[in-house]
Amino acid sequence: MKYTRLSKEQFEELHQEFINFLATQSVTAEEWSNIKANKPELAEQELDVFSDLVWEGVLTKAEYLENISPQHMYLFHLTEEQIELVGLKITKDSIDLTTRGGFSWLRENLMDDSVELFQAKKDYSDDKQLDKFALIQQGAAITKGDLFKYFDKLVS
Numbered sequence: 001m002k003y004t005r006l007s008k009e010q011f012e013e014l015h016q017e018f019i020n021f022l023a024t025q026s027v028t029a030e031e032w033s034n035i036k037a038n039k040p041e042l043a044e045q046e047l048d049v050f051s052d053l054v055w056e057g058v059l060t061k062a063e064y065l066e067n068i069s070p071q072h073m074y075l076f077h078l079t080e081e082q083i084e085l086v087g088l089k090i091t092k093d094s095i096d097l098t099t100r101g102g103f104s105w106l107r108e109n110l111m112d113d114s115v116e117l118f119q120a121k122k123d124y125s126d127d128k129q130l131d132k133f134a135l136i137q138q139g140a141a142i143t144k145g146d147l148f149k150y151f152d153k154l155v156s
Contacts, residue, residue, distance in 0.1 A: 002130070059133055072089055072090075073097055086152050091116065110154070119152075
């Protein structure tokens, strides 16, 4: 398995897509029930293959990621060639960017000495999708990129 297995909730959400996936392999509902009951290891493999297919599709379409913690904000643009980062660090321990108040403070104090903005670029490794997945595993979420675009203009 290349990525991680989808959660039970994700499988429930993608129930119809999983049925279609099994159908492409000519597996009927009855056969699937039989596989689950009598060949659990094969059922597990099918779940893993489906999970990887879903992740591959999601990662291929992802353009922006955000990872926001109390004192840091990492905003990623996933271009064709590389990962672009706009980062932000708050040096005041009393500010928590994960709260509404902390984010409001940032908007009002963007030019404060306790706000550090930086940029970086990194080429992908041999596996672009795995690089993106690693960022998600570290807490990043897929977004539309509004924050990245805003802060990218500020630091450019």
